[in-house]
Amino acid sequence: MQAARLLQKPLKWTCDRSEAFLSDTHGRDLKSTADMAFDPEGRILGYRIRTIANMGACLSNFGPAIATLAPLQVAPGPYHIPAFHQQVTGVYTNSAPVDAYRGAGRPEAAYLLERLIHQGAMDLGLSQDEIRRRNFVRADQMPYKNVTGAIYDSGDFTGNMHDAMARADWAGFATRRQQATEHGLLRGLGMAYYVECTLGDPMEEIDISFDPKAGRVSVSVGTQSNGQGHETAYAQVFADRLGIDPYQVDILQGDSAIKNTGGGTGGSRSLQMIGNACIAAGDSVIERGKEVMAHLYEASPDDIRFEDGFFELSGTNRRLGVFELADEAAKADLPQALARGLDLSASYTKSASTFPNGCHIAEVEIDPQTGVVAVKRYTVVDDFGTVINPMLVAGQVHGGVVQGIGQALGEDVIYDENAQLLSGSFMDYPMPKAGDMPVIDFSYNEIPCQTNPLGLKGCGEAGTIGACPSVMIAILDALAPKGVKALDMPATPFAIWSAINKAEAKAA
Template identity: 40%
Template sequence: MNKRRFMMNGPIGERVVRKEDVRLLTGNGKFSDDHAVDGQVYAVMVRSPYAHAIIKSINSADAMAMDGVLAVLTGKDCIADKLGQIPHSPFPSTNFDMKLHAPGKQVGEDEFIGSHIPLPADKARYAGEALAMVIGETKAIAQRAAEKVFIEFDPLTSVTHALEADKSTAPLVWEEMASNVFVETFFGDKGATEEAFAKADYVVKMSYDIPRVTGVPMEPRSALGLYDDVENKFTLFAGSGGTVRQKREIAEVLGVDADQVRVFALDVGGNFGTRNRTYVEFPLVAWAAQKIGRPVKCTIERSESFLTDYQGRDLQVDMELALDSKGTFLGIKSRNLSNVGSRCVSLSPLSKGSGIITGSYRIPSAYLQSRAIFTNTAPTNAYRSSGRPEIIYCIERLVEVAAKECGFDPLDLRRRNLVSEDEMPYRNAVGMVYDSGKYEKSLDMAIDLAEFDGFEERKDDAKKRGKLLGRGVAHYVESSIGSPIEETQLHVLPDEDKIDLVIGTQPSGQGHETSFAQVAAAWLGQPVEKINVIVGDTDIVRVGGGSHSGRSMRMAGTVIVKAAEVLIEKGKMIAEEIFEASKQDIDFKDGYFKVKGTDRKIELFELAREAEKRLLTGYLSDGMSVTAQNEMHTPVFPNGCHICEIEIDEETGVPEITLYVSIDDVGRAINPLIVDGQTHGGIVQGVGQALCEECVFDGDGQPLSGSFMDYGMPRADQFPPFITALNEVPSPTNPLGVKAGGEGGTTPAPGVISNAIMDALSDYGIRDIKMPFTSLKLWKAMQDAKNAALGSNY
């Protein structure tokens, strides 16, 4: 297969309306809590009220005495039944990941990540951690019984903030460690970077405290576990970002072979990274179903989601940029400290952020310290765009400050230093190779759509209305790698005139039923409606990496193309039998196999029917069914430029976005309509982080943002109509030319919002404000600046 062939047949590139929308919008979706079976019982978790405490004893006698209570299971039961740990493999391992390691060690040496027994028996390490599971005939019974489980604790001092956990006096989350820091790795060329800074005319420094957020998917997690004692097989119904991986991980916890576990997920109500790892409830309900001989279901409440969903961001950064007198970037230094929570589920954010430390810019030298630290909080995980929004925010803010403080025009400074089209593929200062892109063209497109020249007039108009108007610009680049192996099965169904496409990339709202069908339909010359996309059942789907890291279309699309070409070749072999002609004389086009130079042809489904009639042998015996597998380790680098304008009310501090423009290079867009939807959602998610979202903890480690009353979520009425456009530069790494389109909206949003807000407040002399930029923070910053100005006059 020619990797550089960008074959755009039929529906590829068309704005096809999503096939799945009617089913979902009319309430006919099947989400995890919709699954129910006869005889099922209900599980409720008893959770720790402390962020850090020794578990001295658990007394379940009063709970067990209640009618309808079937079991109370604890960490001691997990140990007695020899349940394994929830398996996490957080240290990046692919060839193109930034390799992280323990302090003073080599890659792969002494990689301590913290044990993860489904129900711990020794200590609670964050508030909300599950310590016991109560099972009752109804959920109400289980809830009442959970209140009667008495746990005796010995409370310990907790630590929730990374900088506090980094102190020598901080309490240890894990006694096995000498400190809470378990990863420390240096990247780049220290000598070259120090030399660049020594000869610099300007050095600009910034420190950032990027807060923790959480995904808040529409569907809280739910799990239904079954056990078949005849087949000795477990079945789990649960929302998932990758059923194949979860099957393997649950089998490991249960101590059984993977073929003894079936994981089933149909529709998934949102992911954003929160569903890409296994939660304790998943193996627990399967284990409990085996113990009590009944199906066990656990659906958590929204408040439990806020406490226990794998969360995101939470990064401390100190960054410095060196420039010469003309504004050329010479070098960059950064110290990054990632708060992974109570145990390490993923180091992807730290690794991926480290890899793009130079952003979209030509910075010849870099030196970076990347560290990870334990705290008494829920674990963090890859969260939409995993590590890239944090770093893009830091560098884009730094570039803006450099322009202001060193006397450069912000646009001119960016143009001077953007990686050019002629430099592609471009190797950055820490070794990442950007595959393709036209960065300056994206800037020009964004400027044009933002009506840049009219800004001063709009600013004057806002001033008359008591508003401060600011404008922000942010470039971005992100690395998309993901699980490298994907498999597709194609089955032509001659009696139905349909094609089943079986694949292991599980959607959670991305429109895969349509976009995957578009790829298959284009190669096989069929209408999109004739392609059935089948996902989510590990008894059918055998291989697949799931949806994460912007991998879905690149990995799935590539293997779909591969499978389609295998199917066409197989069809030619069958046509060879039918026409008694050489395979070399048979073409396939527009859904027909045709003998060259003649009018003899046969349609795809008719050929499949003929294959069934002829009782072919060997490779052809199963007719028009094929399986293809593909493995790709080369990353791609989506990129773009966003511009926004924000008005701030001087009296109240309330910010209002009045303009938002996004230019995104997703490579070849298979369905631009779906890409637009992904971009819109990504922008909102990134803006939510910038303006209102934050997981807040008190001094005892108690979450203070455990409901929608306290955790700010962006709303539709806070946004203007988005102006979006694509700058499609096909990637040379795959036959479709795809990069990724699911995360580009999120990646630059915090940076562009920050730059717009600080521009609006520039007359007040405000250099920076900690995210999120709430109206209270903005109002207080303006009042403090006014008071400081008044004080200086006396």
């Protein structure tokens, strides 16, 4: 930008992959020590976290908040935890700055919590599902205020877990483990339950502009889809409110020449904010339409009703569709208050965050001779409130799960003692590949959110939040017969092979 100003010419710069590895912000660089206390019945009494969080060589936009505030609301997860304490120390290093990466603080919180729950189950002699069942916040306790002050408005954690266990054939795992053992392999099953808190700017405003001649309406928004399919969902919501075809709706995203306000895309907020703003806009168009039609036919707005995309004057055959009325309004001499016809702006301000949640179950197989992990089965049952477009939601969950599996099994940024980046290419930084991923069995239960008109909960980051702990717990479950009790991410083949050999040497 500065060079363009100095030269008074437009400039283009394309970052290559090596430059991106060196200079793009990194994510999730922290080291935590945590303790959890249980009573003799396996119920949680208290939870304590001590974290050292790397900020990199300088502070990024959200780095400090992601290590502190972002995980705080969901640190207790789906469990009733009466006492909690968190201490975070940020440190400067010579690495690239650390900032938001899919989940931004919530995967870290879920990972630490679920690893402790799993450790508690092993120490207390409880199964993975039983220890969770004893500690879950119950559906009849909703709305529930957790120990850090977040209010879960709705949810059925136990129900989602039971559904996930059934879909994952939890009862048949012992047979599959025995079959793997007969082939010299280690098989493990891991469960994790997450609760996410959607974040971001609490207000969005959208602009509505009708082109009645073309039979189209433009909706200008301050967010930007980068592959999620937001434009499809926005059009669905707005069109449904007005009783028109979604293909008649043009979504104009993230163009500051058209729309100079907006909170952007992030924090699993986009549909929660823009979708509900579309509801508000649709309602405003309907109310404005009644006023316009009342003026055109010298009637009272109370005599105009709107149904199935048409405005009708009671007691007459006067009936106009939305685009017909917009056309009549454009040609009429309307009073100042109605001068824009059906064109208008509408906003939505959220009253509370939403709390998506769900149960992930991973099943892995490990070759003890090489340490190589294969994720054989993966099951997710989520609660995203009201689901607008199931296909888009499934895509978000699949992508998130793959990112979480990638972090659990291999992704790692490594510097040497001179701050030289050693993992600066895909030769050294193992991105997950399609052939390494299992078929993801995804389903959801619609438990409407109580704090927004659409009743939806964000879904964009949920897959990643549940994937890291479920995969790591499955790996630990597989390694338990070898005497391996602890292992940190990433669970690379070398790390697993080393852990097995160390445990065997200790036992000898």
